[in-house]
Amino acid sequence: MPLLAFVVIVFGVPMLVLLGGTFTKEGTFSTANLTESLQGAYLTALIGSVKISALVAVLGGVLGTILAQAVVTSRFRALREAVLTASGVLANFGGVPLAFAWIATLGNSGVVTTTLGLGEHGWSLYNFWGLTLVYLYFSIPLQVLTVVPALDGLRPQWREAAQNNGASTWQFWRYVGVPVLTPALLGGVVLLFGGAFAAYATAQAMVGSTVPLVTLKIADALSGNVLIGHENVALALSLDMIVIAGLVMAVYLPLQRRSARWLR
């Protein structure tokens, strides 16, 4: 099949080169690059990326689920349609324009910053929390999109059955609602993690290098902003990223299968 051949060449070859480059130093096999990529500033960046992604995933997961529940239980159909459409649009809203929209809003000379005089209170968008705030902007809609089908699948009959058996609201959620929803919720959280982990454009346009992130480090190393000969460390960092993303995604696939069983 031409498709498989295409993927092998265009996707497989770069990945092989990446793997090869990671384990080569000055022409011989070595794990020095990998070791270096797990030390010092690189390790800080890696941890920084994992930290922000985990925070965004958990916050986005919780807030997105609350918003989704509010929309699903709402009586207005128009509201539901509007929120779902907006979510579809906002979840795809990333990259450079997102960063600029936030800079114009809460950046140093942003509209909200100057109107409310936030600058005098030491406000800055260009740090870890600012970046989290911005990442949530596309993460929450994504979570809404992932959990709304699951919340819809939570049949009212189950709730009634639980009530007929004398269960309280809390017991219903504890023993029926949350267990059924868990796979979908976690699946959403995993997606958010992946999205925040891989994000580069927004971070580059917003914080430059004030927040240590692994994507920024890789980009710096590749474009030669650091010492010559460190390209292979960038490759090693890339490999670290793939391993982390792969591990997280490996959690997602079985979860998706489990949630599909209940949500027909």
Added chain:
Amino acid sequence: MASLTPQVTTQVSPGTAPRRGGRPRRPRVWRGVVLVLAAVYFLVPLIASFVFTVKVPDGGFSLDAYGQIFAAEGFGTSLLLSLGLGIATIVLVLLLTLPAAVAVRLGAPRLRPVLEVVCTLPLVVPPITFVAGISMVLRWGPDYLASTPFYQTIISLQNPDFPVVLVLAYVVLALPFVYRSLDAGLGAIDVRTLSEAARNLGASWPHVLLRVIIPNMRSAMASASFLTLALVLGEFTIARLLSFQTFPVWIYTISGSQAQVSVAVSVFSLLITWLLLLALSSAGARQRSGS
């Protein structure tokens, strides 16, 4: 609460108060608060960006920044480049994915898991690591292949007027979305019956694909194309690291000198992307209600 469980309301005689007497009002307040907070969070940046672009230092109002977009150097070329890349990517990704998706449905169901894994991989591998690999290949190419015909290929892949290498990379990035959309489209029609009927009537395989399957797949192909176009128009990581001036890279470049214009372009490009996606989702909604 009764109104949101349609199956239930029919059983409850009209006029009965909500049966869960214990919690009649609280959820509504809670829901209102959540929705208002969400609206503030999601709308303020949009409104603020617009205000930012029309604000003049002395407190007036002007749409100059939007006018300057078109005059700014590089706007036309970078936008055209991105659009061209988008179209090329759409053509290539459809040409590759559609036959594969059909073949998996009809002839080789055992290859299906393989295809699914292949189409999920680009989601697992972050674009930045993908581009790290690509740039290494492009950098090493001249060293190892200088004496072979491949050398010319590598050079022409990177032609700055139309970087084919970006098209190839974008096809990989778009693959998961396109495959899912096409697979869903194929699931909605009875491919096997249709193609067998056509074959019995003497149609060749290309004929079946072109005249029978594709016309039935129009909406799935349209949604796949829209998604791909939106992806290509917004892609920054790969283009920047391979140093090509696509539209998002251009926005980033001018932000240093003309902050207001760059925000104006952001708003503008958002509008384009949103119109695309809104068209897509409303088309999808129409189809759902139609079927």
